[in-house]
Amino acid sequence: MNDTGKDTATEAPNPFMPSPDDMQHWASVMGRAQQLMLEYALGQANQGNSAAAGLFDPARWLQNPTTQAWAEQSSKMWEQGAAFWTSLATLQSPFAPAADAPAANAPRDKRFADPDWTQNPVFALIHQSYGLLADQLLTTTRQMTGLDDHARAKMEFAAKGMAEALSPSNLAITNPEVIRRAVETRGESLLKGLKHMLTDLSRGQLSHVDPDAFEVGVNIATTPGKVIHETDLYQLIQYAPTTKDVLAVPLLIFPPWINRFYILDLNPAKSFVAWAVEQGLTVFMVSWKSADASMSEIVWDDYIAAQVDAIDMVREGLNVPTVHTIGYCVAGTTLAATLAMLAARGEAAKVQSVTFFTAQVDFELAGDLKMFVDDSYLNLLQQLSAPGFLDGRYMAATFNSLRGRDLIWNYVVSNYLLGNDYPPFDLLYWNGDVTNLPAKWHRQYLVDLYRDNRLVIPNSLSAMGTPIDLKKIGTPAYIQAGREDHIAPLASVWRLMDHLSGPKTFLLAGSGHIAGVVNPPAAGKYQYWTGDNSAPTLDDFVAGATETKGSWWPHWIGWISGQDSAKTPTKGSRIPGKGPKKAIEDAPGRYVKQR
Template identity: 80%
Template sequence: MSDAGGNTGGDDNGTTPNPFIPSPDDMQHWASVMARAQQMMLDHAMGQAGADRQTDKDGGAGAASPFDPATWLANPAAQMWAEQSARMWEQGVQFWSSLATLQPPFAPAAPAEAPKDRRFADPDWTQNPVFALIRQTYGLLSDQMLATTRQLSGLDPEARAKLEFAAKATAEALSPTNLAITNPEVIKRAVETRGESLLKGLKHMLADLARGQLSHVDTDAFEVGVNIATTPGKVIHETELYQLIHYAPTTAEVFTVPLVIFPPWINRFYILDLNPQKSFVRWAVDQGLSVFMVSWKSADASMKDVVWDDYVAAQVDAIDTVRDLLGVPHVHTIGYCVAGTTLAATLAMLAARGEADKVRSVTFFTAQVDFELAGDLKLFVDDSYLALLQQLSAPGFLDGRYMAATFNSLRGRDLIWNYVVNNYLLGNDYPPFDLLYWNGDTTNLPAKWHRQYLVDLYRDNRLVLPGSLSVCGTPVDLRKIETPAYIQAGREDHIAPLASVWRLMDHLSGPRTFVLAGSGHIAGVVNPPAAHKYQYWTGDNDAKSLAEFEAGATETKGSWWPHWIGWISAQDGKKTAAKGARIPGKGKKKAIEDAPGRYVKQR
């Protein structure tokens, strides 16, 4: 008789199995695992060396390290941090020592007393004295680390926020769940699989190192245009910066006023067209809207001189292209995240030029114009970070993988360490999750524009200062925007915080409708009615503050999309036959290629 791991060792009389004595077969298998692991690492190292030689051959040069460890401790704040850390670890040692002398021997806390932290969901974290001790020690030390940070004197609010962010990230990184030897679930999996789980995890890790990006999903499970981004349509217009997709109507009549959607160029457009069940695009088409989508080009060296003006000009070009194609005076618009920020500048420019009537309405998906309350992303706009970006953007564009890492760091526990444990330590298969596939499908950013965005908007908050910024030669003043606006925010948004999005209500002059959606930056937007998920709140759009709005808001279960289409209908409910130019490629703009087009597939 053998145990789950194949062990057959016994006690002195050979009758009781001992799981701690491996069988010869186990020993041979583990030796094989270690040999294969060594070969995998050797192959990876040789592959990297070959890539480095090719880079040198092509004339590339490694960027100088942006960090100098030799000078770090010379900083007074760093010295203070080192002293406080030493005290913290001293207290930790005292804690361990006191536990070791307890009589009776240390017993783990009851499960009901365990902190509600899914990292420690395995029963051994509370039932096994060793792991219970590790968990409780980690909790003590991480709490002490954060408390020490908050108690440091002589720091301005900005420096304190940076230090707290770093302390939190460090505490999350040091969690015992992130190490194979201190994670009971990983140990049990390794024993059950006789090391194969660790080998599979190593394979995942080396693959991610080779591609320079943490994987969240099985990248082979999806293909853009095949089983993701599949709403039928045609690319009917193309510039050096974007393609314009016209989606095929599914109703006999359509709204006379068409819809032009501007997604953020930090990610690819198909977050709004993941699959037929989740697709905002398909749903909007089914509601009778003539839908046009901008698909931005991922930056390359040819776009090194692209600036914000170019994106504003592209938005105007798309609006004018659709107006001319359909012979209509104006369009509805949607701007998502940074594209919404830019759309506000576009509308202010059009208003200043007397062309505001080109846009019948504007909808903002989780967009900001006032960056005073922009959250943790403001930590990435100081001089040292900007200098680092300049090094990383030497070819004239910023590799999208760096931006992905930045966004992941805002929720490191969920978007970094959770996947380190699941994919590397446990060796789990990657899930075939379309949203995570999109999240990892990064886009490159023009270096000059990206720096301009961080400095002028995030750091200096100039967009809300009338006349401080000019776009396409026109000073912008958000107060001149009188276009009816629908402003959507996510209650749990960590990219565009709710309080920051609310500020749109303070700076626009036209009629405004504010809708607060459940969930965050993505799920708060991509929430189809059929899913019956989350909720949204509506309230007094004349409220003087977000707190006043929330105090009187009414909650409605489910998706806010039906509320939005009702608002769109109220702006202009006229319909026209879905024929002629309303069919992609049938008007004066002939089809260039099928949706989703080439740009969304370029890497």
């Protein structure tokens, strides 16, 4: 017994009382953290006016008020981490729920999936308070008067982004999972997260995966083929056939120039390219060059001319009169303009069919991206594009902000606070493999299409001197949209049905802008809907649509074969490099590897 009346022989030790070894280890962790930050600062200072200049210059980054707030929070985090052990010696474990803790159902929001967000009174109060404040912020914004629709949408978008940024799950000291991990690893998780954060600051980009986990042409973008033509703007890849006979009409794919083409060739199991080759198609792919200062004068006409050039190269190389085409996202927009121009010139027969993957021509219902086309954003864009091109990291940040909870804060918590290892996910690697954009063309695209919606106004725009009228397009069209697409919203993609004059097939795929397209049959995922292609509205189409489980790719290849089922032996020019267009280099080519 001691003088307090307690039996010291039987009293349970405090499991959170740090041992001398724990204290020493934490001191070591903080010392290594300070060393990492010092090395980072010295490294940035030594770069001077290197490629990290501009808004990625750390000096300018540190002058940003938001960054200063983050720096202050990081400093506080380390101070609070050091004090944490001392507080544990006298306080109840933060992970031991009180006897009268209120019962609650499991939260639906995955940010608060940890049981302590509901079972521990302290964290439950934090969670509930945050929910109330976030709801109040959004409600107040929606109730503001005197705003037009565009201004209100921007305010709501900003309020939502602020609410997501202020989530207690994003802070180490208010996230029970982060605290538990720090305790379990004795601070090593925080140290590892700090390494991740400093590495990302050096790159000027948030990492979703280990950047060294993949190498283009080695374990990603590996479908065999040859580059058989190139210009200053693109390379043309022809893929090696795998069937004895192939369809006579070849397939030419135009991927978006804002991303790398290999979203359609991630790996053999996911590759649309490899699958299309297996179906007996002679497949060609355009690989756009990432912009540099030499491309400062590239505009709308140059991309349309490139599409026409690629169509002619395939026709001449295989000695065929026509080709099937695919336009993905913004490349589909430009492909529509190309088809309208060819129709006006009496050359529509060059294209047998057109498939649109999540593409838009009418931007009235283009969704959240329309918030980035006002004067203030365009002025900022002009400043960022001073070298004549827009660094692709800015565009990546814009797209990530559209799904900030999933594509920003989720990884801040996982990578920086929890110190998790990066997942080896090829799709996320592609998402971070950014492409620079020609400044003049990018601004022209935002102004003429997103802001002013001129493409659907007959003869408002011209291509290579020819006025564009989408109603002149009589090419058979297959229009694919994603039910949950936040980049090219379903209602916006549907508008293609209103503006094209030829036979049209509309298909609604499950999931979004990427997974809705990249859905191989073997995966057995998602579903798709087909219906009345003469339906007057999207609602009418959906009301009468029939659902089919799995990938829509087999439906598409059936449609392609229905356009022209003639076949030809796989020999001569059907083999890359064996025709008049000689091989320049192996696929995937050097353009896709340029940064």
